[in-house]
Amino acid sequence: MSDATLSWGMAWRLARRDLSARFxxxxxxLACLFLGVGALAATGTLTATINHNLxxxxxxxxxxxxQFTLWxxxxxxxERAALGRYGTLSEGSRMQAMASFGxxxxxxxxxxxxQNWPLVGRLTLADGRKVGAPSAGGAWLSxxxxxxxxxxxxxxxxIAGQSLTALGIIADEPDRLSEGFALGPTIITDAGFPxxxxxxxxxxxxxxxxxxxxxxxxxxQAIADRLKAQLPSSGIDIRTRDKAAPGxxxxxxxxxxxxxxxxxxxxxxxxLGIGGGTASYLEARRQAIATLKVLGATSADIAxxxxxxxxxxxxxxxxxxxxxxxxxxxxxxxxxxxxxxxDEGLILSPLxxxxxxxxxxxxxxxxxxxPLAAARDFPAMALMRARVAGAGQRWRRGAFVPVALGLVAIxxxxxxxxxxxxxxxxxxxxxxxxxxLLGALGWGLRALAARLPRPRDPIARMALANLHRxxxxxxxxxxxxxxxxxxxxxxxxxxSSLDANIARRVPAKAPDYFAVDLPPDQLGTFTQAVKAxxxxxxxxxxxxxxxxxxAYGPDNAPTRVADLKEVPDDAWALKGERGxxxxxxxxxxxxxxxxxxxxxxxxxxxxxxxDEKLAxxxxxHLGDSITIGLLGVERSAKVTSFRRIDWxxxxxxxxxxxxxxxxAGAPYKLAATISLDPAHRSGAVKGALLxxxxxxxxxxxxxxxxxxxxxxRDLLGQVSTAILxxxxxxxxxxxxxxxxxxxxxxxxxxxxxxxLRVLGASRGQLLALQMAEYGLxxxxxxxxxxxxxxxxxxxxxxxxxxxxxxxDWPHVLLVLGAGLVVVLGFAFASSLPLLNARPARALREL
Numbered sequence: 001m002s003d004a005t006l007s008w009g010m011a012w013r014l015a016r017r018d019l020s021a022r023f024x025x026x027x028x029x030l031a032c033l034f035l036g037v038g039a040l041a042a043t044g045t046l047t048a049t050i051n052h053n054l055x056x057x058x059x060x061x062x063x064x065x066x067q068f069t070l071w072x073x074x075x076x077x078x079e080r081a082a083l084g085r086y087g088t089l090s091e092g093s094r095m096q097a098m099a100s101f102g103x104x105x106x107x108x109x110x111x112x113x114x115q116n117w118p119l120v121g122r123l124t125l126a127d128g129r130k131v132g133a134p135s136a137g138g139a140w141l142s143x144x145x146x147x148x149x150x151x152x153x154x155x156x157x158x159i160a161g162q163s164l165t166a167l168g169i170i171a172d173e174p175d176r177l178s179e180g181f182a183l184g185p186t187i188i189t190d191a192g193f194p195x196x197x198x199x200x201x202x203x204x205x206x207x208x209x210x211x212x213x214x215x216x217x218x219x220x221q222a223i224a225d226r227l228k229a230q231l232p233s234s235g236i237d238i239r240t241r242d243k244a245a246p247g248x249x250x251x252x253x254x255x256x257x258x259x260x261x262x263x264x265x266x267x268x269x270x271x272l273g274i275g276g277g278t279a280s281y282l283e284a285r286r287q288a289i290a291t292l293k294v295l296g297a298t299s300a301d302i303a304x305x306x307x308x309x310x311x312x313x314x315x316x317x318x319x320x321x322x323x324x325x326x327x328x329x330x331x332x333x334x335x336x337x338x339x340x341x342x343d344e345g346l347i348l349s350p351l352x353x354x355x356x357x358x359x360x361x362x363x364x365x366x367x368x369x370x371p372l373a374a375a376r377d378f379p380a381m382a383l384m385r386a387r388v389a390g391a392g393q394r395w396r397r398g399a400f401v402p403v404a405l406g407l408v409a410i411x412x413x414x415x416x417x418x419x420x421x422x423x424x425x426x427x428x429x430x431x432x433x434x435x436x437l438l439g440a441l442g443w444g445l446r447a448l449a450a451r452l453p454r455p456r457d458p459i460a461r462m463a464l465a466n467l468h469r470x471x472x473x474x475x476x477x478x479x480x481x482x483x484x485x486x487x488x489x490x491x492x493x494x495x496s497s498l499d500a501n502i503a504r505r506v507p508a509k510a511p512d513y514f515a516v517d518l519p520p521d522q523l524g525t526f527t528q529a530v531k532a533x534x535x536x537x538x539x540x541x542x543x544x545x546x547x548x549x550x551a552y553g554p555d556n557a558p559t560r561v562a563d564l565k566e567v568p569d570d571a572w573a574l575k576g577e578r579g580x581x582x583x584x585x586x587x588x589x590x591x592x593x594x595x596x597x598x599x600x601x602x603x604x605x606x607x608x609x610x611d612e613k614l615a616x617x618x619x620x621h622l623g624d625s626i627t628i629g630l631l632g633v634e635r636s637a638k639v640t641s642f643r644r645i646d647w648x649x650x651x652x653x654x655x656x657x658x659x660x661x662x663x664a665g666a667p668y669k670l671a672a673t674i675s676l677d678p679a680h681r682s683g684a685v686k687g688a689l690l691x692x693x694x695x696x697x698x699x700x701x702x703x704x705x706x707x708x709x710x711x712x713r714d715l716l717g718q719v720s721t722a723i724l725x726x727x728x729x730x731x732x733x734x735x736x737x738x739x740x741x742x743x744x745x746x747x748x749x750x751x752x753x754x755x756l757r758v759l760g761a762s763r764g765q766l767l768a769l770q771m772a773e774y775g776l777x778x779x780x781x782x783x784x785x786x787x788x789x790x791x792x793x794x795x796x797x798x799x800x801x802x803x804x805x806x807x808d809w810p811h812v813l814l815v816l817g818a819g820l821v822v823v824l825g826f827a828f829a830s831s832l833p834l835l836n837a838r839p840a841r842a843l844r845e846l
Contacts, residue, residue: 005298005300005301005304006297006300006301006304006305008304008308011301011304011305011308012308014305015305015306015308015309015312016308018285018288018305018309019309019312019313023313023316026277026278026281026309026310026313027277028274028276028277028280029274029277029278029281029310029313029314029317029364029368030313030316030317030320031317032271032274032277032317033274033314033317033318033321033360033363033364034317034320034321034324035321036268036271036321036359036360036363037317037318037321037322037325037356037357037359037360038320038321038322038324038325039321039325040321040325040352040355040356040359040360041321041322041324041325041326041352041353041356041357042325042326042328042329044349044351044352044353044355044356045325045326045329045348045349045352045353046329047352048349048351048352049329049349059120059241060120060121060174060175061174061175061177061178061241062120062175062178062211062239062240062241063090063117063118063119063120063121063174063175063178063211064087064090064119064120064211064212064213064241065087065212065213065214065218065220065223065240065241066083066086066211066212066220066223066224066227066238066239066240066241067178067209067210067211067212067238067239067240068083068209068210068211068212068227068236068237068238069207069208069209069210069236069237069238069239069576069577070207070208070236070237070577071205071206071207071208071546071547071577072202072203072204072205072206072545072546072631072667073208073631073632074091074093074208074210075091075208075210076632079231079236080210082227082230082231083210083212083227084212086212086214086218086223087212087213087214087218088116088119088212088213089116089210089211089212090113090114090116090117090118090119090210090211090212090213091114091191091208091209091210092111092112092113092114092117092191092208092209092210092211093111093112093191093194093200093206093207093208093209094109094110094111094112094179094206094207094209095109095110095194095199095204095205095206095207095517095701096108096109096110096183096184096205096516096517096701096703097109097110097159097160097187097197097199097701098159098160098690098693098694098698098700098701098702099145099149099157099158099159099187100149100157100158100159100691100694101149101150101151101155101157101158102150103687103691104148104149104150104687105687105690105691105694106145106148106149106184106185106690107183107184107690107701107702107703107704108145108159108184108185108186108187109183109184109185109186109187110159110186110187110189110193110194110199111179111186111187111188111189112188112189112190112191112192112193112194113133113188113189113190113191114133114190114191115132115133115190115191116133117132117133117211118132118174118175119211119212119213120174120175120213121174121175122174123140123170123172123173123174123188124170124171124172125140125168125169125170125171126143126168126169126170126171127168127169129168131168133188133190133191134167134188134189134190135167135190136190136192136193137163137164137165138164138165138166138167138189138190139164139165139166139167139187139188139189140167140168140169140170140187140188141166141168141169141170141185141186141187141188142169142170142173142185142186142187143169143170143171143185144185144186145184145185145186145187146166146169148185151166152166153166153167153168153169154166159187159189159193159197160197160198160199160698160699161197161698162193162196162197164187164189164193170186170188173186173188175211178239183514183703184703194206197698197699198698198699199517199699201519201669201699202667203545203666203667203668203669204517204669204699205516205517205544205546205669205671220240220241221240223240224238224239224240228562229562237548237575237576237577268363268431271363271364271366271367272367272476272479272480272483274314274363274364274367274368275367275368275370275371275476276476276480278310278367278368278371278372279371279374279476281310282306282371282372282374282375285306289302289306289375292305299376300376302375302376303372303376306372306375306376307372310364310368310372314360314361314364314368315361317360317364318357318360318361318364319357321356321360322353322356322357325356326348326353355413358409358413359410359413362406362409362410362413363406363410365402365403365406366402366403366406366407366410369399369402369403369406370399370403372399373399411428414427414428422799426795426799427795430791430792430795434482434483434486434788434792435479437482437784437788438478438479438482438483438784438788439475439479441478441482441781441784442474442475442476442477442478442479443475445467445474445478445777445780446467446468446474446475447468449464449465449467449468449474450468452464459765459768459769459772460772462769463769463772463773463776464776466752466769466773467773467776467777474777477774477777478777478781481777481778481781481785481823482781482784482785482788484819484823485778485781485782485784485785485789485816485819485820485823486784486785486788486789486792487789488785488789488815488816488818488819488822489785489786489788489789489790489793489812489815489816489819490789490792490793490796491815492789492793492807492808492811492812492814492815492816493789493790493792493793493794493797493807493812494793494796494797495811496806496807496808496811496812497793497797497803497804497805497806497807498797498803499808500804500806500807500808501797501803501804501806511540511673511674511675511705512674512675512676512686512704512705513673513674513676513689513702513703513704513705514671514672514673514674514702514703514705515671515672515673515674515693515700515701515702515703516544516669516671516672516700516701516703517669517699517700517701518541518669518670518671518672518697518700519669519670519697519699519700520543520668520669520670522697522700523541523670525696525697526539526672526693526696526697526700527539529689529692529693529696529697530674530689530693532692533685533688533689533692534674534676534677534685534689535677536676536677536679537674537675537676537677538674538675539672539673539674540588540652540672540673540675541670541671541672542581542583542587542652542670542671542672543581543582543583543663543668543669543670543671544579544580544581544668544669544670544671545579545580545581545630545663545666545668546577546578546579546580546630547577547578547580547628547629547630547631547635548561548576548577548578548628548629549561549573549574549578549626549627549628549656550562550627550628550629550634551625551626551627552618552620552624552625552626552627553619553620553624553625554621554623554624554625555624555625558625558627559618561574568617568618570613570614570617571614571617571618573611573614573655573656574618577629578655578656579654579655580628580630580654580656580658580663581652581654581656581657581658582657582658582659582660582662582663583657583660584600584603584660585597586609586643587652587653587654587657588652589645589646589653590643590644590645590646590653590657591643591644592609592641592642592643593612593642593643593644594612594622594641594642595609595622595639595640595641595642596640596641597609597640597641598640598659602659603659603660603661604659604660604661604664605638605659605661605662606635606636606637606638606658606659606661606662607637607638607639607640607658607659607661607662608626608637608638608639608640608656608657608658608659608662609639609640609641609642609643609656609657609658610626610639610641610642610643610655610656611642611643611645611655611656612642612643612644614655615639615642620639621639622639622640622641622642623638623639624638624639625637625638625639626639626656628656630663630666631666631667635662635663635666637658637659637662643657652671652673674689674702686704690702690704753766756769767828771824771828774823774824775824778820778823778824779820782816782820785816785819786812786813786816789816790807790812793805793807
């Protein structure tokens with residue numbers, strides 16, 4: 001060969017001749033890239049698809065361009081005029097109610113709409129008709145309402161004593177997603193029905209919604225900003241078509257971040273397999289590389305030939321991952337179409353696919369560069385004796401630049417597509433810390449093994465020596481085993497914490513019924529009806545109002561909520577109207593942590609007790625004031641105490657509890673819980689109770705808690721399943737890396753085992769030697785994996801999904817033990833071919 005560097009074309013021709021069509025020797029690299037890129041392609045495409053649907057269908061989801069929501073009142077003339085100048089309005093309301101048909105009574109979500117509804121789209125019925133608002137005296141019923149009442153179109157039923165005709169069954173309600181969580185199936189009536197039925201009396205928990213459709217193309221956000229400035233104290237919650245379903249968007253954003261980070265974690269773990277697979281591949285071609293160098297090939301020639309081979313394999317693995325990851329998206333959309341705003345079918349997202357493919361190639365670059373640099377820079381004679389001399393100690397200089405550039409690009413891609421910069425930063429810091437920890441641990445174990453006293457037992461002595469001898473795979477095995485076992489711990493921690501959160505947040509013990517819109521003067525009638533039907537039942541009531549926090553802080557420098565550019569996640573009480581109440585005493589399940597509760601002597605003064613978590617989030621202090629908007633009127637109260645709230649009690653919990661004097665004169669109704677005696681929880685008693693309460697108090701809505709708990713458990717269970725399915729990808733990547741690390745060590749094991757067999761070692765001794773080495777490493781790494789996996793699990797559970805960290809430690813330890821069994825099982829399986837190798841043949845191939 002000449003001294004001139006080979007052209008890329010010539011290098012590729014040489015590389016292609018040596019590269020098997022089945023990528024023999026590079027299959028670990030292919031498998032690792034396939035797993036990581038496929039996971040990122042699938043999750044990225046799914047997230048992009050959902051976000052695209054939310055963006056493009058925002059107007060239909062919202063039912064207009066801008067939506068205005070109020071509690072316990074409708075728009076006043078000034079507000080209606082301010083809104084109406086921008087486009088056509090459609091006014092409606094939603095509330096809880098009770099529907100009856102014959103002897104059957106069921107809680108429903110009553111939605112009253114005017115003749116302009118829907119401003120966007122049409123309501124589709126089960127019989128195929130496209131309709132709008134129902135006529136007076138008629139109603140559209142959701143399928144759930146029709147089934148619970150046992151009613152068919154044309155039949156009559158009652159709500160609050162008023163007769164209605166079932167005009168049809170709803171197949172598709174255009175603005176359903178923006179309505180949020182409902183406590184019962186929906187029934188749609190004309191806008192005047194709540195007033196005719198007496199359901200809109202002062203203090204009733206009625207929610208009015210006015211949607212506006214621009215007369216022509218408009219800037220919805222600019223309109224919303226102007227209206228907020230014009231009506232700062234109205235308490236109106238304003239939402240635009242760009243944020244038609246904020247709850248769904250927030251959940252999807254967090255889930256998307258989590259899926260991306262899990263995919264990237266799987267890819268980074270798989271990177272260890274890429275590095276190990278590349279090192280094994282180059283080790284198998286050690287003699288070929290040495291021969292090329294002896295024949296005159298330069299280091300640059302070697303680099304080009306094998307970079308071409310590794311690049312071809314990386315492209316093949318990445319493309320396969322992209323294809324399969326995209327292909328599974330229709331399956332995911334079909335599974336999620338009932339709970340998320342996503343269309344079924346195959347939808348391509350060039351940005352998500354480019355990001356996944358770019359991540360895959362960058363990870364391949366970062367982890368393949370060190371072994372390539374080692375093969376490039378080592379002299380030919382050193383390569384000839386690399387089995388005993390080692391060839392991997394001088395890679396750092398040649399690999400530093402590509403590794404550094406690749407890492408910078410990986411981090412930049414992670415931040416570029418993240419909706420939560422803080423979570424992404426924590427993840428990257430955790431990944432860097434994990435690699436650094438395991439790398440330092442591998443170095444430390446080698447150094448420690450070299451200094452420990454030599455055991456008398458020959459098997460133990462040789463197992464210890466294998467951890468630090470030249471060419472030892474300790475560093476690679478420590479990293480692979482550490483991440484593999486950590487993935488098992490992570491999965492167990494996340495799973496058990498989610499299960500515990502489901503059990504805690506959706507308690508098995510809860511009131512049997514919630515009742516709303518109970519007039520205070522009819523409390524006796526309500527209690528009497530409950531006791532007469534279900535003796536021994538416990539009834540608890542609290543005053544219930546709705547209002548919005550308008551301002552808070554010192555009297556001389558209050559912070560107005562309307563002026564905040566962004567509301568912190570933990571300050572959710574500042575967003576729109578919230579439940580309010582007043583009480584003479586500290587509510588059940590609450591504990592005063594700072595300040596004092598008002599006494600009967602000063603209860604007529606305007607005072608308020610605040611949830612301590614909200615107070616800490618917004619910087620509230622004792623003596624500050626809070627101003628609320630209540631039915632369009634501003635009221636202020638002094639903060640005199642902070643409370644710790646037991647949110648898990650599933651009872652009445654309010655962020656703000658006022659003194660009776662603070663809300664004096666405001667119309668209100670009562671909310672109640674009913675806890676039945678266990679002896680009176682039969683279906684017959686429950687049916688009789690609902691029927692009796694509906695007849696005695698037609699304007700009061702009673703909601704059974706049991707179905708709500710089941711729905712909440714199902715929803716949290718779906719979230720848990722999605723998280724575990726995503727996290728299992730990291731476990732698969734960890735297992736692939738583990739297999740790769742064991743396979744990479746097999747070549748050196750063959751050399752060692754051959755020499756030992758020649759010296760008289762038995763197969764049993766060789767097997768015991770390898771199992772002792774892996775057992776020693778796995779045992780030491782189990783504690784590290786427990787700490788590392790638990791830390792990563794804490795980040796996922798607490799920081800990303802805001803759940804409590806409640807791992808089941810016996811379950812976690814059991815899973816970790818299973819992981820150790822898997823590790824030793826792979827080690828045993830990898831030993832069997834080595835035990836069967838014939839020394840004479842092995843010596844000829846060395």
